[in-house]
Amino acid sequence: MVELNHYLILSALLFGLGLIGFVVRRNSLIMFMSIELMLNAANLTFVACARHHVGAEGSVLALLVIAVAAAEVAVGLAILLALFRLKKTVNADEARELRA
Amino acid sequence: MSEALSFYFFGSIALLGGVNLLFCKNPVHGALFLVCSFLAIAGLFLGLNSGLLAAIQVMVYAGAIMVLFLFVILLLNLEVEPHQWMSPARVASALVAITTIGLVLQPFLFAPKPAVEAEPSLVVPPTAPNVAEVLFRQYALPFEVVSLLLLVSMVGAIHLARRPQRTEGV
Secondary structure, three states: OOOHHHHHHHHHHHHHHHHHHHHHOOEHHHHHHHHHHHHHHHHHHHHHHHHHOOOOHHHHHHHHHHHHHHHHHHHHHHHHHHHHHHHOOOEHHHOOOOOO | OHHHHHHHHHHHHHHHHHHHHHHOOOHHHHHHHHHHHHHHHHHHHHHOOOHHHHHHHHHHHHHHHHHHHHHHHHHHOOOOOOOOOOOHHHHHHHHHHHHHHHHHHHHHHHOOOOOOOOOOOOOOOOOHHHHHHHHHHOOHHHHHHHHHHHHHHHHHHHHHHOOHHHHOOO
16 A cells, blocks of 8 residues: 555656656647656546546646647647647747747 | 556656656757656556546657657657757746756745645546536536637648748638
């Protein structure tokens, strides 16, 4: 029987890895993958809390998060394709037309 | 006992996948490390008695979403780019991220432990029928909103990914 705290610490660490990847890496693909890692860490928290407290609600929330993640990936990758068509690179620092 | 074993096994695999994603040079390698991480998280879901979510995690995340990633990497035809690690902005942002995580972890690591660890009161075990019961009765409206979101994002993705020249003549 693993304590709830251990699951929470693990998911916080996973979220932290995703956060660091998102801020530090400039390759847009890697940044997207880091976002996916963060969403998964949130899912792990939901499921662990659901097991330790109420019941099926956490699983329902995790299902909704997975659906939102799928939508986000579809739109995000389409934006990335459009960016690549325009700039011939996926480096996030190259997309700065709106910057003064 | 076996749950603790599988927790540490899958947890360390998930963390290693995340660390390797952080340091990988080639996006394809990053995608494969992320698949490892997702599969390990599916294993953690199994350890939490949530077999339905483990199956969905494998099919949707490790299957569909990562295949989409790999297809896009294939389409983009990238060269491996040289990266400079130690720019001051990067170090600063990494420090901010690490501090944030430290603040998040601090209550778990240094809080006094509760005297009695509450036993899980599994009123409703997360099997597929129970999850469906809650999802379609109590959370029917969010479910419909999510389906609308998926439709909108599908239309948006098709519109964004289309070549602009092709619509000129129509």
